[in-house]
Amino acid sequence: xxDSSLRLVWVYPDLLSTxxxxxxxxxxxxxxxxxxxxxxxxxxxxxxxxxxxxxIYLIGGGEDRPQRLAAERLRMDSGLPRAVENGAIVxxxxxxxxxxxxxxxxxLGQREAGLGLLDVHSTRGEGARNxxxxxxxxxxxxxxxxxxxxxxxxxxxxxxPGVAPLASVQVGGGNGTGDGTEGAWRDxxxxxxxxGPVMARNPAMADLLIKxxxxxxxxxxxxxxxxxxxxxxxIAAAREQQSA
Amino acid sequence: MPGTGSEAPxxxxxxxxxxxxxxxxxxxxxxxxxxxxxxxRGSGSVIGGKVALRxxxxxxxKLAEHxxxxxxxxxxxxxxxxxxxxxxxxxxxxxxxxALGANMPAGITAALAGGxxxxxxxxxxxxxxxxxxxxxxxxxxxxxLNLSRDQLDRAAETRMLAERWREGLGDTEAVxxxxxxxxxxxxxxxxxxxxxxxxxxxxxxxxxxxxxxxxGVMQRPGDDWFCxxxxxxxxxxxxxxxxxxxxxxxGVPWPIRLQLPGRANLANAxxxxxxxxxxxxxxxxxxxxxxxxxAVAGRYDVVSYEGREVRLLLAKNPAGWLxxxxxxxxxxxxVILSVNALDADGTDTSWLWDVDYERLVGHPVFVMGxxxxxxxxxxxVAGLHFQVVDSLAEAVxxxxxxxxxxxxxxxxxxxxxxxxxx
Numbered sequence: 001x002x003d004s005s006l007r008l009v010w011v012y013p014d015l016l017s018t019x020x021x022x023x024x025x026x027x028x029x030x031x032x033x034x035x036x037x038x039x040x041x042x043x044x045x046x047x048x049x050x051x052x053x054x055x056i057y058l059i060g061g062g063e064d065r066p067q068r069l070a071a072e073r074l075r076m077d078s079g080l081p082r083a084v085e086n087g088a089i090v091x092x093x094x095x096x097x098x099x100x101x102x103x104x105x106x107x108l109g110q111r112e113a114g115l116g117l118l119d120v121h122s123t124r125g126e127g128a129r130n131x132x133x134x135x136x137x138x139x140x141x142x143x144x145x146x147x148x149x150x151x152x153x154x155x156x157x158x159x160x161p162g163v164a165p166l167a168s169v170q171v172g173g174g175n176g177t178g179d180g181t182e183g184a185w186r187d188x189x190x191x192x193x194x195x196g197p198v199m200a201r202n203p204a205m206a207d208l209l210i211k212x213x214x215x216x217x218x219x220x221x222x223x224x225x226x227x228x229x230x231x232x233x234x235i236a237a238a239r240e241q242q243s244a
Numbered sequence: 245m246p247g248t249g250s251e252a253p254x255x256x257x258x259x260x261x262x263x264x265x266x267x268x269x270x271x272x273x274x275x276x277x278x279x280x281x282x283x284x285r286g287s288g289s290v291i292g293g294k295v296a297l298r299x300x301x302x303x304x305x306k307l308a309e310h311x312x313x314x315x316x317x318x319x320x321x322x323x324x325x326x327x328x329x330x331x332x333x334x335x336x337x338x339x340x341x342x343a344l345g346a347n348m349p350a351g352i353t354a355a356l357a358g359g360x361x362x363x364x365x366x367x368x369x370x371x372x373x374x375x376x377x378x379x380x381x382x383x384x385x386x387x388x389l390n391l392s393r394d395q396l397d398r399a400a401e402t403r404m405l406a407e408r409w410r411e412g413l414g415d416t417e418a419v420x421x422x423x424x425x426x427x428x429x430x431x432x433x434x435x436x437x438x439x440x441x442x443x444x445x446x447x448x449x450x451x452x453x454x455x456x457x458x459x460g461v462m463q464r465p466g467d468d469w470f471c472x473x474x475x476x477x478x479x480x481x482x483x484x485x486x487x488x489x490x491x492x493x494x495g496v497p498w499p500i501r502l503q504l505p506g507r508a509n510l511a512n513a514x515x516x517x518x519x520x521x522x523x524x525x526x527x528x529x530x531x532x533x534x535x536x537x538x539a540v541a542g543r544y545d546v547v548s549y550e551g552r553e554v555r556l557l558l559a560k561n562p563a564g565w566l567x568x569x570x571x572x573x574x575x576x577x578x579v580i581l582s583v584n585a586l587d588a589d590g591t592d593t594s595w596l597w598d599v600d601y602e603r604l605v606g607h608p609v610f611v612m613g614x615x616x617x618x619x620x621x622x623x624x625v626a627g628l629h630f631q632v633v634d635s636l637a638e639a640v641x642x643x644x645x646x647x648x649x650x651x652x653x654x655x656x657x658x659x660x661x662x663x664x665x666x
Contacts, residue, residue: 014453014461018393023597023622030625045453047461047472063401069459132591150592195594200621226624230617 005038006213009054011080012046015070016096019152021060023197024093028056028206034222035210046070050079055213056089059096061195064107067095071112074099084117089188089212091205093198094153097183097191098122101157118191119162120184122155125176129154134172134194135238136182139164144208146170147182148201148234149194157193159184166192171238188212201234203227293346293354304349307356308381311340311365314519315381315418317374317409318389319402320564322347324504324540325389325512326368331537332520332530337363345541348373349380364523371405375412383418385522387515389444391428392451392563393598395590402451406432421518423511424481427469431456434479442518443467443481444511447570448563450598483518490514490527498527503538506571542657546647547664550640553647554580554664558657560589562598568651575606578643580636582613582656589654593618601626610639613656636663 010025025041032039044050046069050057057080062070074080084090090100098104101120106112114121134151138144147167156176159165165175166183174182174193183192192198199206203224211219297303314333316326323345330341340362342355347368356365369377371391378386388409393402409432413420422433424441428451433439445467446452452469453462460473470477482493488510489497500513513534520530539545546555557572559565572579585591593615601623609630611619616632623630633639640648652660 017450017598019592020594020597023594023625026597026625030627045461063403065401065403065459066454069454150594152592195592197594197597200597200618200625226617226620230621233617 004036005040006032006056006210007051007054008032008039008041009051009057009083010041010043011050011057011059011096012070012073013043013060014045015066015073016060016062018063018066019061019094019195020197021058021093021096021195024058024060024091024199024206027197027199027203028058028209031203031206031222032210035219037210037214046073050074050077050083052079052082052086054083054088056091056209057083059090059092059099061094061096063095067099067104068106068108068112070095071099071104071106071114074115075113081115081117084189087188089209090117090190091209092189092191093195094155094193097193098155098157100189100191102160104155117189118184118186119160120157120191121160122157125154125156130173130176130193132172133234133238133241134174134182135170135235136167136172136174136194137170138167139185142166142185142208144202144204145231146235147192147194147198147205148231148238149192149196149198151193152195153193155193157184157191162186166190171242196234200227201231293350293352293357297350297353302380304353304356304377305380305382307353308365311356311381312363312523313365313367313381313383313385315367315369315374315378315383315386316389317369317371317386319371319392319394319561320567321389321508321512322368324509324537324543325387325516326366327537327540328513328516328534329387329519330364330366331533332516332525333364333366333523335520335525335529335533336523339364339366341366342368343541349377352377372408375408378413378416378418383416385519386413386416386418386420387519388420388422388429388433389512389515390423390426390446390448390563391432392448392561393595394561403428403456406456409433410435419522421515421522423515424479425467425469427452427462427476427478428456430479431476439479440483440518440522441479441481442515443484444515445485445507447507447566450562483514485511485514490517490531492517492521492527496527498531500531501535503535504540504544506567508567508571542661545661549664550637552640552643554636554640554650555647556657556660556664557649557651558654559651560654562595565599565651569600569603572649572651573647576644577607577646578610578648579604579607580610580612580639580643580648580650581619582611582636582650582652582660583616583619584614584653584656584659585618586614586655589656596622601628604628608644610643612636612639613652613659636660 100117101114104122105124136147163184163186165181330339347370406428414435420436421440423429423444425446455471457476458474460471484491559568
């Protein structure tokens with residue numbers, strides 16, 4: 001890619017865009033444009049081929065049946081794995097996170113194969129759904145401030161040796177495995193249970209994806225005052241939720 | 245509000261025809277409602293209904309037995325449409341209705357237990373309770389307006405709601421009046437025996453891209469829609485909204501003149517005319533009567549506050565916001581946005597990102613409510629100019645001249661109403 005352009009691919013908004021996932025696309029797009037980048041946004045519907053030449057791919061959350069349909073169609077379409085081979089960045093949320101793993105439990109209660117781009121597999125929890133604000137410390141290697149978000153899932157995601165936890169939970173459920181992990185990542189592929197949307201709550205994460213895509217260590221600063229105000233409020237709310 | 249005077253009175257001939265157990269239940273419910281009112285806990289209608297239902301679980305069925313019942317359900321527009329249908333049917337006889345939007349079984353029971361010599365019971369029903377209420381009340385007509393995402397942190401999946409409607413209404417004797425432009429509603433209604441299809445339009449399409457029948461990708465050329473995989477498609481409508489006219493099954497256009505604003509209310513009126521026709525009320529009569537409806541439970545109310553005119557608009561979910569943006573006055577009309585995330589609103593604010601706030605470009609925008617910072621980030625990313633304020637009074641003081649549009653979600657809207665009431 002050239003230094004001044006960014007191809008941003010939104011995978012399957014017709015199936016995986018239930019919890020404001022469009023926000024992640026809008027925030028990455030906005031913050032890239034604010035840095036003077038020429039952003040090409042490609043929304044790929046599930047009856048279209050996933051392009052292999054994107055720089056950043058975003059995959060959102062969805063309900064149980066659309067999740068199964070998305071997995072079926074993404075398995076048939078080899079675009080996403082090929083893009084990852086090409087070094088593309090993939091950021092996935094909730095249902096999309098589960099699809100990137102080896103397998104998950106679908107709406108019919110059956111094991112459904114994922115894409116295997118992350119060494120994780122997901123099962124369905126027995127207890128109550130994890131619903132509420134979540135606060136987590138990010139893997140220090142990523143150099144990000146704490147993650148804040150909203151989680152709403154019953155899934156449990158088990159991490160294999162091929163991935164690292166994206167974050168460790170301070171408040172909330174995260175991967176649901178009881179070990180305090182949240183999300184997973186390896187190289188340029190990321191998964192998380194955080195909505196909010198996660199990029200609106202954590203613009204540093206959006207910036208990280210842009211930096212990885214441009215292969216740079218820093219970006220020109222942009223005014224993030226409203227994001228910062230929102231972060232402070234939600235981090236305080238999460239701590240309150242914990243003490244309540 | 246016009247029409248309120250003709251609501252069923254609290255005492256009527258109905259009680260004498262009720263079995264003893266039901267009569268005691270109705271009385272106990274009234275006592276509980278009175279206690280609740282005295283204690284200052286609102287109108288008391290829901291608690292009254294709860295007590296009554298506990299004493300006699302069949303009470304709703306008994307109360308509905310002598311009525312021609314019409315049920316109205318949807319994600320958006322059910323309170324207003326219930327009101328429009330009630331007004332239209334008053335041309336044919338007295339109506340009892342849960343006009344204030346208490347739309348779960350207890351609230352419905354309380355409204356019907358108001359007792360009356362009514363011929364019609366026009367009942368708004370929460371989407372999740374439709375199948376059960378339809379079983380209990382044996383309606384003559386059921387109006388299904390739309391289904392879309394709403395409070396996903398606690399509500400069922402949108403498609404699952406359609407599935408539950410489909411299963412629950414499969415053997416209903418009622419005439420089902422359904423929106424042919426909404427694939428989820430069409431899926432829900434298409435197993436019913438008697439369906440009147442209304443082309444009532446659908447602005448929000450994001451919940452209907454996958455076929456409710458087979459999961460295939462929906463094709464949506466123009467106003468049409470069909471599934472390329474299984475052939476499930478838009479039915480031929482009997483009634484159709486076109487601009488501000490509704491075409492009846494004979495192809496005759498009838499003008500819709502409402503005091504209520506917006507395309508969504510034209511759609512609600514078109515559906516209401518189709519419902520009225522089931523009971524022999526002609527479109528002209530029905531539509532003329534609907535013209536008397538102004539504010540519904542405070543929605544669309546234009547109030548005077550701090551010397552300014554403020555129009556209060558309720559928008560609870562992305563589809564509702566989309567319809568609301570299409571009815572507000574153009575720039576430079578000032579717009580106040582207020583968003584809360586209390587339990588009744590849904591506690592996840594992610595949905596803000598499904599709303600096209602970009603459409604407010606050119607308006608002076610003021611942001612308030614419990615989650616004003618979520619809104620601020622949303623508007624910043626939309627590239628809008630806006631100001632964050634702490635109260636309605638502050639927003640109104642800062643707003644440039646002209647009537648102000650105030651758009652709020654559920655509990656934020658209740659707070660605005662209290663604020664303007666002083």
